[in-house]
Amino acid sequence: MSNNPLEQILAMDGEERYDFFLDQVVEEREIWILVNDDHQFLKIVAEEDGVAYLPVWPAEVFAIDYAKGSDNLSPKAISLPDFFRKWVPGLSKDGLEVGVFPGADSELWITGPQDLKDDLQEVLSNTGF
Template sequence: MSSNEQNQVMEMDGEERYDYFLSQVAEDREIWILVNNDSRFLKIASDDGDVEYLPVWPTAAFASEYASGGEELTPRSISLPDFFRKWVPGLTKDGLDVGVFPGLDKTVWITEPAELKQDLQDVMSEF
């Protein structure tokens, strides 16, 4: 993907980025997260602390761009079967939501893990 195409995607609003995320992940069958040097995944809490979520991206490039300029974070891929089988139940048990494709403007589409799984399965059934 060219940097121009990447910029166009980043300029989308949260809902458009969510739709882009669904189609890209359904095609590639992997989700990207950020991890630190201790292999701990990035978790973000809302300003008021009411919501904690795991931010996810459709590609390593978008995750890297989000991480640039901050602490040492590295993109790591999770296969879709692993995400469905391990991460969705684990996130649900821990009370963590999923922040789908945070933008550089810090807007993000927050959803429950099971809802994201269902949306991804719906998109994949169209292939």
């Protein structure tokens, strides 16, 4: 195991990263995405099944790490209320899933926007906020 906390977190499996994501997002009250120079968000289409998803991260440092080697992607924070109010309905309307916290492995937790909102709201209610 690495001494670098970033590497330790990125080495978690998809389910562990999902749980970490929920806790971090509830604590920080923001979700991070990547946008290009035209302020368009990064959308990925999975090769194996053609599922289109928005990759999201729990902190800027993870989004930056994912974008290494790409000149035109930069991290952008979305407040949790904005994500709930604007992004969840928009992603649902566009038929996009959410790829939660891509990491070092190829395993990725892909969920529906409403399911992610429900999970985040459950963690919020359990923390007393």
